[in-house]
Amino acid sequence: MDFVEYSAILKEFKSGSFDSISDDYDEICRAQDLLIAELTSKGAEIKGWKVVDDSGVLILSPIFDFQLFKSHDVSLSQKELLGIEVEICYQCCVPKSISDVKQSTDFCQPLASIEILRPKINDSSCNACDFYFNYGISVSSHAVSEDFKLENGNAKEITHYLGCNSDFFEEKKDILKKGVLECIRRGYVDDEYFFMTGSLNGLIATNISIGSNDVIHKGERLVSLEIL
Structure with a gap:
């Protein structure tokens, strides 16, 4: 499957008209599972999950194989993109039992990532x-252990991510654990996924992101993607 086929399926999906995640949570999860089943039946494979806290209600958003980009040498057209966000991700094997969650998550290392967002596909x-408007994501192959920065677009605007200490990463790991628990509750178990733990900066619009966007940690480019 590619993004064109994926978009066509999302656009025609008729079972997703809800007003509120908190009010319609169970129905949304059922509809989401139906849509995931349709996509996977046509060859898509879930590679990760975006863990979303919507007004205190936690819900998962799947990331498929064709949305997972390399960490370097990625070039994308600005057409139909909203912009980018920087996140911390963790790679984790989801166990079948809640009692094994701590063991599965204890040694997961924080990875920097750039998420690329697109407009909503299905208006209804x-x-x-x-x-959640995910077009794709580039995840670093090396862990981050302290503060890092994003050099953004042709203007090379620099965003510094400070305070990346043990408390910060512990908070992000708590989000990872919540995501793993939600996977177990919904039956997405016994497989390895990466988990996105929430935007660090909010959306950086496409017009600011045209050019090279690089996540740099200790002088090393961990993630690099270009928007043309």
Whole structure:
């Protein structure tokens, strides 16, 4: 499957018209599972999950194989992109049992990532059934252990991510654990996924992101993607 086929399926999905994630949570999860089943039956494979806290309600948003980009040498057209966000991700094997969650998550290392966002595809569906506008994500192969920065676009605007200490990463790991628990509750178990733990900066619009966007940690480019 590619993004064109994926978009066509999302656009035609008729079971996603809800008003509120908190009010319609169970129905949204059922609709989301139906949509995931349709996509996977056509060859898509879930590689990760975006863990979303919507007004205190936690819901998962799947990231498929064709949305997972390399950490370097990625070039994307600005057409139909909203912009980018920087996140901390963790790679984790989801166990079958809640009792094994601590063991599965204890040694997961924080990875920097750039998420690329696109406009909503299905105007009538709840955001959760439109999978939160994810176009793709580039995840670093090396862990971050302290402060890092994003050099952004042709203007090379620099965003410093400070305070990346043990408390910060512990908070992010708590989000990872919540995501793993939600995977177990919904039956997405016994497989390895990466988990996105929330935007660090909010959306950086496409017009600011044209050019090279680089996540740099200790002088090393961990993630590099270009928007043309």
